Amino acid sequence: MLDLKTSLLIVVALTIIVIGLIIYLRQRKNPATLAFAVFTVGISLWALTNALFQVTTNHTIGIVAALASYFTGILITLPFYSFSANFPYPLTIPKQKKLTRLLWIYGIIWGFIIGIPGVTLRDVVYDPTGRIITGLGLYFYGISLGIFLVGGMVRLWVKRRQAQNIERRQISLILIGVSISTFFGMICNLLLPIIGDYRLVWLGPDFALVLIVLMAYAIIKHGLFDLRILATEIFTIALGLVIVVELLRSSSTFELGIRFIILLVFIFIAQQMLKSVYEAIRAKEALRIVNEELQQVNAELQELLNIKTDFIHAASHQLRTPLTAIRGLLTMDYEGDYDNATPEERKSLQRNVLTAVERLGMVVNDLLRAAELEQGLTGETVLGDVTKLVEQSIETLRPNFIKKGVKLDYEKPTIPLPQILMHENYLQQVFLNLLDNAERYSPTAGTVVAKLKLENNVITFCVQDDGIGFTKEDEKKMFTKFGRTAAAKSAQPNGSGLGLFIVKRIVEEHGGTITAQSQGSNKGALFTVKLPLHRT
Incomplete structure (x- = not known):
């Protein structure tokens, strides 16, 4: 029958190998996990060889x-060094191959040296307990492996200083485990044997279990495994191993039969328990996923509600401004403020009312167009000529440029552009809007450059001005509903704030993209529209 310390070594060995196997099966492609699995094999074999040495x-x-x-x-120190190099994030593949090759070479060399008679082991004496008579080579062997152990700890310490939050805590746990295992291992398996005391050599592998558990926990947390399932599996298997060991220690056939029946009952109960744990965790996980999805949907609905509210407020403001101006002017006329006005003053009144009405009409049209675009473009697509639309837009707006004194340069495409499928009226609004904005926000005597070209099967239209520009913060709201910058509001108070939103929707409906760039306030802006020749 096995004594207590031998049984404990066997249980520790089997527990460690089970932990390593479970962790490895959950993340096979991770180099750190593979190194950990080999490390657990080394610790387990160390425990088993100690058990064998105790019983024979x-x-x-x-x-x-x-x-x-x-x-x-x-098998303990070299995989530990590999683990330290690959946790929490693996090395690049070239570095990984180089490290693996060097560790293999080093391990084979020392494996050969250990096998040479008399170099590391001279003899074993039982008087009555076993003790080892070591060779001189064992000290060099211990120093060389110690270098890898210390090297691995140093690497982990450096990574700990650079890590943050949970990764820092996991590396700290590993370092604590290494420190505990190394301290007791040095006492039980090195210092005491040097003075001829081998009574506690069996404790070294047992203390290594602390390191294995902490390393496994670090890998679990980093790999986002379900700790509850893993803990249940490990506990169940460990308890089963204890029963198996007790079965092996049976001193009679009757005792063997009883313990075998207990083992069968335990297997059945363990299977049912693990099944219920899996089902409970799956159900809880499913509820968590559903809850997250509901929260996401709720957040999206809240965002839509906020957008709707903002839209109503902004639209009300845009409509109220011209209506207030019209009401004020007409009230003044109705109350007789213009009864004695000169023809020029009455004409000015009429012009101001007309301007307010035009602005009101522009805001209403933009609102209707924006609402229409929310449902997609109406009408059928036709093959159209982008060059024609751009040049028509330029000629339509050129008088505005001349009147303001802004120079308009147009760089035509060097080759005829192929026709594309388009909603002609909508797409022309894009070019008109961008050119109109460039004129409105450019200073007198400024310059606007429009370019049209074909590159990589994409038609590109660019408008560059030297006007008010915009900041990085302004860029975030450039293409949103009513997203006007402070500089734009100051330069053109009557803008609706919907123009670029409409432009973006039209461009996207044509399968294209639009971007805006600026070096900052008063440094001009560049708007670029890209339209693919073939829409998907």
């Missing part, structure tokens, strides 16, 4: 167990 008194088996224990040192 055979000289040959003792030699094999001691040498195997030295080999496990390679």
Whole structure:
């Protein structure tokens, strides 16, 4: 029958290998997870070789167990160094291959050295407990592996200083686990054996379980695994391993039968328990997903409600301004303020009323057009000539440029542009709006440059001015409903704030894009429209 410390070593070994396997199966392609899995294999073999060394008194088996224990040192320190290099984020593939190659070469060299008789192990003596007579090479072996252990800890410490929040905490946990395991491992498996005391060598692998648990927890949190499922699996398997060990320690056939029945009952209960845990967690996860979706829908509805409210407020303001002006002027005329006015003064009154009416009509048209575009463009598409539309727009607005004293340059395409499918009236509004804005917001004696060209199967129309420009903050609301900048409101108080919104919707309905660029206030602006030759 196995004694307590041997049983404990076997349980620890099996628990560690199960933890490593579970973690690896959940994230097989991660180099850090693979390194961790190999690391757990090394710790498990270390525990098992210690258990074998404890139960045997055979000289040959003792030699094999001691040498195997030295080999496990390679499977512990080198994977740990690889883990430190790849956690929390893996190395690039070239660096990963180079590191793996170097670690393999180093491990094979030391594996060969360990196998040379008398270099690291001279003999094993049982008097009555087992103790190892080491060779001189063991000290160099210990120092070389210690370099990788310390090197891995240094790498993790550097990463901890650079990490933030949860990653910093996970690396801290690993460093704590390494420190605890190294401290007790040095005492039980190095310092005490040096002075001939081998009574506590079996505790080294047991303390390594602390490191394994903390490393596993760090990987779980970084990989976003479900900790509840993993904890349930590990607990169930660990408890099952304890029952298996007790089964192996049975001293009679009757005791063996009873413990075997207990094992079968445990397997059934464990299967049902894991099943219920999975179902409960899946149900809770499904509720969480539904809740998140409902919150997202609610947020979208709230955003739509806010947009609608903002639209009503802005539209009311845009309509109220010209109506207020008309009412004020007509009230003054009705109350006799213009009874003794000269013909020029009455003409000025009429002109102001007409201007307010025109502005009101412009706002109403823009509002109707914006609402119409929310439902998409009406009418059928036809093959049309973009060059023709641009040149018509330029000729329509050229008198405005001449009247203000703004120079308008037009760079024609170097080759005839192919026709594209379009809503002709809508698309012409795009060119008219951009050119009109360039004239309105350019200073007297300024220059506006319009370009039309074909590049990479895309028709590009650009309008560059040297007017009021805009800031980075202004750019965010450039194409939104009523999104006018302070400079635009100052330069053109009567604008509706819907023009660029309408332009953007029309361009997008044609499968294109529009962008705006500026170096800042009073540094001009560049608007670029791109229309694909073939719409998807």
